[in-house]
Amino acid sequence: MDLASPWLLLITLVILGASITVGILLGRHDPAVRTGADPIAVSRTDRLRSLPRFTSVVRTRTRLLAGILVLGFVAIVFGGILVARPTTESVTRPLSHNRDIMLCLDVSGSMTDVDAEVIETFLELSKGFDGERIGLTIFNSSAAQVFPLTDDYQLVREQLTAMKKSLTDDTNFSPDYWKGTLNGTGASLIGDGLAACALRFDHIETDRSRSLIFATDNEEYGASIVSLQEAAGYATQKQIRVFTLNPVDGNDAGNTETLRAATESTGGAYYPLRATTAVSDIIAQVQSSQARALRGEPRVIRADDPAPWSVALLLAGGGFVVLVWRFRL
Amino acid sequence: MSTLLRKVKARLFLTSPRRSAHPLEGAHAAVLRGRSLDFDDLRVYQPGDEVRDIDWRASARSNQVLIKRYIATRRQVVSLTLDTGVTMDARATDGTRKRDLALLIAGVLGYLSLRHGDEVGTRFATETGLHRQRGATSEGRLELALRGARDRVAGAEFTRERLLDSIVREERGRRILTIITDETPIGDAEERQLRRLRVQHDLVWITVCEAPLLETARDTPVDVQTGWAVPTFARSDTALIEELARADAAERERRIALLNALSITNQEIRTEAEVVPTLLDMLRRKHRARR
Numbered sequence: 001m002d003l004a005s006p007w008l009l010l011i012t013l014v015i016l017g018a019s020i021t022v023g024i025l026l027g028r029h030d031p032a033v034r035t036g037a038d039p040i041a042v043s044r045t046d047r048l049r050s051l052p053r054f055t056s057v058v059r060t061r062t063r064l065l066a067g068i069l070v071l072g073f074v075a076i077v078f079g080g081i082l083v084a085r086p087t088t089e090s091v092t093r094p095l096s097h098n099r100d101i102m103l104c105l106d107v108s109g110s111m112t113d114v115d116a117e118v119i120e121t122f123l124e125l126s127k128g129f130d131g132e133r134i135g136l137t138i139f140n141s142s143a144a145q146v147f148p149l150t151d152d153y154q155l156v157r158e159q160l161t162a163m164k165k166s167l168t169d170d171t172n173f174s175p176d177y178w179k180g181t182l183n184g185t186g187a188s189l190i191g192d193g194l195a196a197c198a199l200r201f202d203h204i205e206t207d208r209s210r211s212l213i214f215a216t217d218n219e220e221y222g223a224s225i226v227s228l229q230e231a232a233g234y235a236t237q238k239q240i241r242v243f244t245l246n247p248v249d250g251n252d253a254g255n256t257e258t259l260r261a262a263t264e265s266t267g268g269a270y271y272p273l274r275a276t277t278a279v280s281d282i283i284a285q286v287q288s289s290q291a292r293a294l295r296g297e298p299r300v301i302r303a304d305d306p307a308p309w310s311v312a313l314l315l316a317g318g319g320f321v322v323l324v325w326r327f328r329l
Numbered sequence: 330m331s332t333l334l335r336k337v338k339a340r341l342f343l344t345s346p347r348r349s350a351h352p353l354e355g356a357h358a359a360v361l362r363g364r365s366l367d368f369d370d371l372r373v374y375q376p377g378d379e380v381r382d383i384d385w386r387a388s389a390r391s392n393q394v395l396i397k398r399y400i401a402t403r404r405q406v407v408s409l410t411l412d413t414g415v416t417m418d419a420r421a422t423d424g425t426r427k428r429d430l431a432l433l434i435a436g437v438l439g440y441l442s443l444r445h446g447d448e449v450g451t452r453f454a455t456e457t458g459l460h461r462q463r464g465a466t467s468e469g470r471l472e473l474a475l476r477g478a479r480d481r482v483a484g485a486e487f488t489r490e491r492l493l494d495s496i497v498r499e500e501r502g503r504r505i506l507t508i509i510t511d512e513t514p515i516g517d518a519e520e521r522q523l524r525r526l527r528v529q530h531d532l533v534w535i536t537v538c539e540a541p542l543l544e545t546a547r548d549t550p551v552d553v554q555t556g557w558a559v560p561t562f563a564r565s566d567t568a569l570i571e572e573l574a575r576a577d578a579a580e581r582e583r584r585i586a587l588l589n590a591l592s593i594t595n596q597e598i599r600t601e602a603e604v605v606p607t608l609l610d611m612l613r614r615k616h617r618a619r620r
Contacts, residue, residue, distance in 0.1 A: 047580075
């Protein structure tokens with residue numbers, strides 16, 4: 001606990017001390033001087049004072065008055081503390097949850113397993129999400145949005161579950177999820193796909209972390225509208241970091257290098273997938289690197305914290321008033 | 330001039346209508362005022378009585394020889410001793426100062442004694458010393474003496490004990506000693522003095538009672554000696570009131586028992602209104618007791 005203006009408490013204590021002094025000085029006066037207007041002359045009051053009951057009555061009275069006084073003093077001290085504005089300090093490292101994650105999956109036939117694994121991972125991760133938004137866009141020769149960036153985790157889970165099922169279910173020849181991805185000519189038009197996914201990020205003006213999980217084999221057939229570099233440039237401009245998973249790393253050195261360069265130009269990372277590498281591990285890496293990036297500087301937060309003192313003042317002051325009223329002082 | 334005694338007379342006259350209603354019983358004023366003509370004043374002849382004392386008319390009426398008792402044989406010296414201590418400034422139940430009540434009692438007794446033909450002496454302490462006057466036989470002298478006692482407060486060294494001591498030393502011969510005081514407990518020294526005085530004198534102890542200390546309604550009781558104001562919380566404590574009442578009752582019992590044991594006629598006076606009837610009643614009882 002800290003006081004915003006401790007000198008106010010000091011002033012309260014000084015006033016309290018002064019009033020106690022004045023009270024003691026006044027109390028030293030002869031009480032006979034202060035008797036009411038109509039005193040009744042009596043005699044031999046020592047016989048009253050010598051009664052044991054009188055002694056006990058006086059003792060009780062003294063204790064009661066002392067208690068009331070202490071209660072009053074305590075109430076005043078509490079009041080002084082309140083006037084001095086008690087504050088609490090807390091150190092926080094703000095952990096942002098304002099992340100947008102776009103899953104951008106190449107759904108050409110060779111990618112099915114990887115996609116299923118990515119989706120599986122995110123299905124797991126979505127259970128712990130709080131504030132993050134997640135979206136899913138798939139592409140082949142054309143890009144199609146399965147669901148936009150959303151924090152409706154129920155929808156996310158439903159969609160991811162359906163997606164996973166259609167990806168792993170061999171009985172269904174042409175599952176729904178492919179719809180809209182074969183409208184162009186060619187296959188795996190990754191430039192178009194990346195650009196389309198990057199375009200899905202909204203609220204560009206707000207300060208959010210944007211990342212794009214880009215799973216592709218980078219085996220492009222056909223003519224893209226935008227090249228991979230152009231799409232990466234666009235993503236960089238929008239402060240989107242691209243994390244690429246490539247299951248066929250090294251098949252084509254030129255392609256691989258292009259993809260790596262484009263990925264790293266956005267500030268993201270390139271992960272080659274081998275048989276031994278689990279997608280979930282990579283995504284965990286992505287998550288933690290992002291978490292580090294998002295974790296802010298430790299900040300000291302000062303907040304007024306009058307509640308306990310208010311309650312204490314209420315109890316002490318209220319008790320004081322009630323006792324004073326009850327005993328008609 | 331005689332304002333004090335006029336007050337006494339006024340009170341005495343108040344009882345006079347009762348005389349016609351009850352000529353023989355309980356008419357206090359009549360019993361005392363008409364004493365010289367009363368049957369009480371006559372007694373049956375006994376050998377040795379003087380022939381000239383025979384009340385021939387009364388004897389003729391009553392068929393026995395009756396002797397008229399001389400007033401002179403019944404003349405007493407009544408000594409009124411007034412306690413004028415500081416505690417007498419306190420109030421009685423009806424709000425009268427105990428001091429004034431004592432003076433009224435002295436007035437009534439003195440007046441009755443004068444009417445009775447007795448001499449009345451007074452004795453009280455003032456701020457500077459003891460005042461005594463012996464043998465007033467006129468209302469004027471008594472009035473003067475009582476006026477002298479009015480509003481006088483005894484100095485601290487002139488205690489009741491000192492007053493009694495002066496009686497012991499100074500009063501010669503048989504007196505009817507009337508001591509008018511308040512409820513201050515009778516100390517051991519005073520008790521010894523009383524034991525001594527009762528041998529010589531006929532003692533009457535009149536106690537002027539104070540209002541109960543804690544049962545006053547609203548006003549603050551303040552001690553006349555110390556100036557100590559009884560605090561409100563003490564006045565509202567029922568147990569304390571009861572304990573004080575018990576203590577006071579015990580003290581009263583002790584006083585009455587002591588005075589009775591010493592065969593001292595004692596009477597308590599609480600209000601101004603009861604002064605005359607109570608005193609008359611006391612005198613009647615005392616008269617009967619003496620016979």
